[in-house]
Amino acid sequence: MSDHSHEEAGSGRTTSPYAARIRAIEALLLEKGVLTEPEVQDSISYMEARSPANGAKLVARAWMDEDFEELLLSDAKSAASQLGMKPEHPAEFVVVKNTPEVHNLIVCTLCSCYPRAVLGRPPDWYKSFAYRSRAVREPRAVMREFGFEPPEGVEVIVHDSTADVRYMVLPMRPTGTEGMDEEELAELVTRDSLVGVNVP
Amino acid sequence: MGGSPAGPIDRGQHEVEDWERLADAINSALGGKGLQTTDQHRRALESLENYRDLSYYERWVAATEKLLVEKGVLTSEEIDERTAEIERRWGGP
Amino acid sequence: MTYEPGDRVRVLPSAKPGHVRTPGYLKGKSGWVEALIGEFPNPEELAYGHSGLPERPLYKVGFLQADLWDDYEGPAEDYLYADVYEHWLEPFEGGST
Numbered sequence: 001m002s003d004h005s006h007e008e009a010g011s012g013r014t015t016s017p018y019a020a021r022i023r024a025i026e027a028l029l030l031e032k033g034v035l036t037e038p039e040v041q042d043s044i045s046y047m048e049a050r051s052p053a054n055g056a057k058l059v060a061r062a063w064m065d066e067d068f069e070e071l072l073l074s075d076a077k078s079a080a081s082q083l084g085m086k087p088e089h090p091a092e093f094v095v096v097k098n099t100p101e102v103h104n105l106i107v108c109t110l111c112s113c114y115p116r117a118v119l120g121r122p123p124d125w126y127k128s129f130a131y132r133s134r135a136v137r138e139p140r141a142v143m144r145e146f147g148f149e150p151p152e153g154v155e156v157i158v159h160d161s162t163a164d165v166r167y168m169v170l171p172m173r174p175t176g177t178e179g180m181d182e183e184e185l186a187e188l189v190t191r192d193s194l195v196g197v198n199v200p
Numbered sequence: 201m202g203g204s205p206a207g208p209i210d211r212g213q214h215e216v217e218d219w220e221r222l223a224d225a226i227n228s229a230l231g232g233k234g235l236q237t238t239d240q241h242r243r244a245l246e247s248l249e250n251y252r253d254l255s256y257y258e259r260w261v262a263a264t265e266k267l268l269v270e271k272g273v274l275t276s277e278e279i280d281e282r283t284a285e286i287e288r289r290w291g292g293p
Numbered sequence: 294m295t296y297e298p299g300d301r302v303r304v305l306p307s308a309k310p311g312h313v314r315t316p317g318y319l320k321g322k323s324g325w326v327e328a329l330i331g332e333f334p335n336p337e338e339l340a341y342g343h344s345g346l347p348e349r350p351l352y353k354v355g356f357l358q359a360d361l362w363d364d365y366e367g368p369a370e371d372y373l374y375a376d377v378y379e380h381w382l383e384p385f386e387g388g389s390t
Binding site: 092109110136137138139140141155156157158159160161162163164165 | 314315316318330331333336351358361362365366367368370371372373374375376377378
């Protein structure tokens, strides 16, 4: 039996009744041999290893290397694999590019799909009913809440990931960054800009 | 949900709790072994009557339970029993 | 594959119960096929443990926001893409919704 439960007992009870319930489910699944401890641990590690830093690396490399950008836009999983990421997931992974004419915003109105295999867990706001409801209908008002207004003449394109594709935005490289190296560029790329609610 | 009226977006981020990590992991692990699919999980989520009252990972736990019971892997009764035991060990519900 | 990029299509207004991946706000709306994404097993059947075969074509479909929402507050050029299965689409001959 896993000993995660010792931590929670000591640190004080969480308020959700589902905390104990999922522990119960885990314990039963392990006892019945449906899952093994290593399998559960591997799944935990899988998600912990993924974060928006992966997205930032992909973007920074694309900003510096036109061929990589082309690969990222045509076969994002291969681009991610090239940088050592393991984007294993049955769903497709597609990156959409912001340009001076077009700004992209990603949402999953049906359930909060997100490119977890690359970026890890989505932010709480992305999963909220408010975001899922409003992003399709009033994307500009949503972006305003995140402090961003696209410049005059820029079209806003919303992508609702309704099926087997997960989307990420390739933001435009900010001006005045010509002297920066890839690491410095990656630091500019925020998780929120990869969803498209604002820009780096 | 898309297009429904809704209020301002809460931009706060809560610390992911251990049980939520576990909910995520159990779901992935079951998927990895072909014991459930993304589509089954989504369907189970959508069928939750109290969808609106539960948090994101609470919904996941409820959906996972629903699928496991549906597939005859576990029963709700044994989950109830074990949950009660765990809560006793933690010092009472 | 029934549709080519550029084809005008309409999303079926079907009230099919159970698990579907076509959001309510798109039903009955018309747009254009942007691209064929690929073919995938039908999620409506996978959801209930069936094989979902034969695979169905999935398209990236574009909709003008002004066609989706009466009160859209943004330029007429703004649009939205959703990924829609072929069996949820029908050809649309008219100019707009």
